[in-house]
Every structure is written in structure tokens, then in C-alpha cells.
Amino acid sequence: MRIREGSLVNDSVDGPIRFRDRVLGYIGLTKPRVIELLLVTTIPAMLLANRGTVDPLLILNTLVGGLLAAAGANTLNCVADADIDKKMKRTERRALARATVPRSHALVFGLALSVASFFWLWWTTNMLSAHLAGATIAFYVLVYTLLLKRRTSQNVVWGGAAGCMPVMIGWSAVTGTIQWPALVMFLIIFFWTPPHTWALAMRYKEDYEAAGVPMLPVVATEERVTKHILVYTWLTVAATLALALTTGWLYASVAILAGTWFLVMAHQLYAGVKRGEAVKPLRLFLQSNNYLAVVFCALAVDSALALPTLLHV
Template structure:
């Protein structure tokens, strides 16, 4: 080796390589030093995916009509918007923390394998911080813009969904979605409390509608993906029971759903009553067709019921919204 020559190169080439290595090292160190904020900015879509935007549609379906019913005949746009924003943050928090808790089984199931934590697009610790931050922001926002009860109900929803359903029930019992589904009913109570400062019986009825609707909706999906749930060790009802037993339960809960929508009729007008009756008959027909098909040993498509159950709930709540905005005399007033 000549004097002045460096290992790995000579002259200008050696200096260039050294400079390149130094630059690469500096870049690597800078990358290691990236914080949560920079990661969020670089991967916004992954963080949005953590919140499960499509699931949050239920928030819109339940909250707006409930608020319109609570203030029947009046539309307070500002209050509706601020409540939706606060509720969105709360739902996004619950869904994100659910992804954190379920990251291990999401990797196993084909339906969830592309979720951000399953494909390691977002660090788990950062997702947890993101979820907790959204929850705190939701509580503060609703307390400020609506009232304390609304903020407390959102926090209760997040805690119930994460600790009671996700960590407590989901992997232990086939009745997981029956009781865990209560978290998805809370937007009705939040919306009502934002308007009235309390909880009235119509809000409880709307809570019941979503509560009874959740099992047939979810079990229909689980029938389609039962092998995924079995592989992940999640004892959804279609995994541990026969198709006939599952579809029988679907029929029972569909009847309970429709009857609960009709229980709300005294507090509403003829528009909602008509919509609830027609949509209910349609939903019952679909559930009975699925059950009959299974009993006859035919090839059935449970995913169709899952998809159409979304349409059913949307139609019923849209009917409620229109009825509430019109503000016509309630059915109950004709008997009282």
C-alpha cells in the first residue's frame, strides 16, 4: 500500500466513498431519530386506515337521526357537526386501539391481513399513542362543545370496546358480538345527550335497535369468513355452531331488531312508521330466506345478508331523520 492510500480505495475515489458512507450514515441516523409526528406525516393513509373509516359510517347513521329526533322539528347544524366531529374522534380512538390489541390475529386472518399493524406499516407503540390521543381529544371536544355527559359517554364507549369486548370477550365466548356490540350502540346515547343533556327512552330504543341488529349483521359476515376466525382462535358463533343454529339465531335477532324499531313509533310520525314497517318486512324476509336455504341444504350467500343489513339500518335511520325534520304530529299523540 502506497503512503497516503486508504483501505477500500485510492485518491479521489477513496475520498468519495468515505464521503458517501458518511452521508449515508448521517441519513440513517436522521431516520432513526424520526419521531411520531414525522412518521404520521409520511404515512397518513396508514393512520387513517387504523381508524376503520367504513366502520365509522355507523356513527353518522345513528347520531344524526337521534339528534334530530331529540330536537324534533329543529335542525341545529352547528351542534350536529361538532358532535359528529367529537364522536368521530372517539370512534377512531376505539378502532385504533382495537387494531393494537388485535394485531396478532389480524396477521393470521386474510380479511384483515392488510391492516396497517398486520403489515407493520405503523409501529404499534405509535398506533397506541395515536389512539389514546384521539380519545382524550374526543372527550375534551365534546365537553367543551356539547356537555360533560356526552364526553363521558364517549370515554365509556372506548373503554368498553377495548377492554370488555376486544380484550375480554372476543377470544373467550361465542356471544362476543352480542355484548360487545353495545359499544356500537353508544352514538345514539351520545347524540341524544348532546341535545338534551340527558338520556330519554327514545335514545334507549335506538340503542336497542343497533344492539339487536349487530349479531345478525356480524354473524352473516362470520359465516363467510369462519375459517379465518377459526385459524385466529376467535370463537365466533359460526365457528363453534352449525349453520342451522347460526341462521336460527340470526332470525331471532332480526325479529328483535324489527320489533324494537316499531317500539319507537309512538315518539315518531307516520313517515318513520311506514319506513320501519316496510324495511322491517324486507329484512325479515332476507333472514328467513337464509335460514330456509340452510335447512334445505342449499348453497347460501350469507355475505348478501351482511351487505343488505347495512342498507336496512341506513333506510330506517334515514326515515327517522326525515320524519324528525318534518316534525309532524307523532303517532303517540293520536292515542293520547
């Protein structure tokens, strides 16, 4: 970075940093695509908590708080990972890797978003939701990013717990408590995260090797990785079916059909590796997003319609 004729110049992008690039850089730090998926799970959790009679303003306020929390956590994650992002082709265009945003500014931005999320949720929902959001940010940044990510191949197994918290925050915003359906939804995302992430890591194995991140595909054979993917996929589907005990027939039907589809994909990946074929793990990664969205959208519709729950049929 240097100054030339009164303008800020970024050597890594061969020219002055435009205002638009700076703004897009800050937006990119928050990882909008990740936030979308997190928010998709929050609304169904809130609707299930009171079977479709949730105040729309409460939903909006919870989403705003969740957005701020996720944006803050993702920004702080980018700050901590700035060095390895420069070494990975998948992440080399991120704002800190290209120096379109100063690292110190990104740190302040991430902390500001995190603090804002806590006070927003405290003000608009309740103290439990605010504390859950704060704990999520701390766990994601301090435990996953700084402690686990670069030290163990089980990083995404335990670190993925942070991605499960939006359902807990949504449930607590409505009820002020944490009850067993919220814990089951937590487990759905907890079990879903490893196969989702490992499939991506299989595709970008060389990236993680170059960055020195011991993702499972880096330290284990493809057969072992796909076997783990298969096990966690089964656990994910089992958790979705357990949730059906407190939902109606619509969610249960979708969970069975979507779960079967997800299992078929995981089995195909494992079988292809065992046969020594060239596989496409990125397909499982992309479709796993669709799977989770379909299941939780079905949960939202089922809850909004307040269909009779299977426990009371």
C-alpha cells in the same frame, strides 16, 4: 423492520414505507367505513330528540366528537388485535399487520384521539355526552376487545353495545339526559349487531378459526347460527316498530317496509341452510348496512319535518 441507507424498510411489504402509505395506514386504523355507519345513527337521534329544531353547530360538534371517539376506539382495537389480524385474510392488509405503522405509534394515536373526543364533547356539548363517549371507548377496548372477543361466542352480542352508544351521545348532546326513545334506538342497534356480524363471520369462518376467535359460526352449526340470526332480526324489527310510537307516519311506514325486507332475507338464509343449499351470508351482511341506513335516514327526515307523532294523533 430494518434500516437501509437512511430509509425505513418494511420487510412485510418488500420496500421502503412511503409517506402516503404511512398516512393511509393511520387512516385505516380508524376504520372509516365503521365510523360512517356510526355517524349515520347520530344525526337522526339528535333530530328526534328535539323534533328537527337542533342547532346545526351542535350537530357538527357532536359529529366531530363522535368521529374522534370512534376513531380512537377503532385504533386501540387494531392495536389489541394486531396479532390476530396477521392471521386473517380479511384483515392481513391492515396497517399493523403489515407494519406500515409502528404499534407504539398506533397506541399513542388511539389514546390521543380518545382523550381529544372527551374534551371536545365536554367543551362543545355537555359533560354527560363526554362521559358516554369515554365509557364507550373503555367498554369497546377493555370489555369487548380484551375480555370477550377471544373468550366467548357471545362476544358480539354484548360487545356490540359499544356500537349503540352514538345514539345515546347524540340524544344527550341535545337534551342533557337519556330518555326512553334513546334507549329504544340503543336496542335497535344492539339487536341488529349480531345478525350483521354473524353473517360476515359465516363468510370468513376459516379466518376466525385460524385466529382462534370463537365467533358463533366457528363453534356452532350453520343451522344454529342462522336461527340466532333470525331471532335477532325479529327483535331488531320489533324495536324499530316500538320507536314508531314517538315518530310520524313516514318513519313508521319505512320501518314496516324495510323490516319486512330484512326479515325476508333472514328467513331465506335460514331456509337455505335447512335445505342444505349453498348460501351467501355476505349478502345479508351487506344488505343489513343498507337496512339500518334506510331506517335511520327515514327517522331523520320524519324528525326534521316534525311530522305529528303517533302518540299524539
